[in-house]
Amino acid sequence: MFSTTSSSTTVAMHMSDGIIDAPTSAVFAVIAVAGLALCTWRARADLDEKTVPMAGLVAAFIFAVQMINFPILPGVSGHLLGGALAAILVGPFTGALCIAIVLIVQALLFADGGVTALGANITNMALISTVVGYAVAVGMMRLIARRTWTVGRLGVVAFVAALCGTLAAATGFIVEYEIGGAATQSLTAVAGYMWGTHALIGVGEGLITAVTVMAVARTRPDLVYLLRARPQSVAADTTRMGAHA
Incomplete structure (x- = not known):
């Protein structure tokens, strides 16, 4: 949940080993595998000559940006989760796979997030944040x-x-802690801290997501999945937006 450096405490969604007990970790590992299997099946319909290279760029971008922490409060910082960003650019199913790949690489090669907690981390950041973020965007x-x-x-x-996706992922963390929390903090303390800090982290997440999506939409609106799946009534406006970028 927390990693401490010499200068600050980094609040991240990456759950470390031992935060939740083994049975809870196993349950959410199964949920993560099932969710990713569904995403893999559904993503086949979205992958084309535009989406495939874009998915690679999105995964690389999120991996790089997650290495950069931005200050939230004195001694507290956070980083991009990327669920809403990935969903808007390449779709919810492909986006979830992009985030999951980033989390797996981080856990196995960089020890960022526990291996036994990987299922819970994928559930929160790759599945929940992506689905909620995309649902809010579509609405x-x-x-x-x-x-x-x-x-x-x-x-x-x-x-x-992005803000809603971040808060939803934090809520997933809280639910998992309630089910099988193995640490000593009370649920009330964990919930208050997670919601409070991730509301602020969500603002940073929202700004990064908005700037990135707008930059892509100005130059290549045809590469933004959300615009390609847009309601027909805005089709003409989006075409003009790309033509005059």
């Missing part, structure tokens, strides 16, 4: 479809989706 798209489409409004969608 907001339907509202925006009634108005003139702009890149700025896409940025608002990305910001809110």
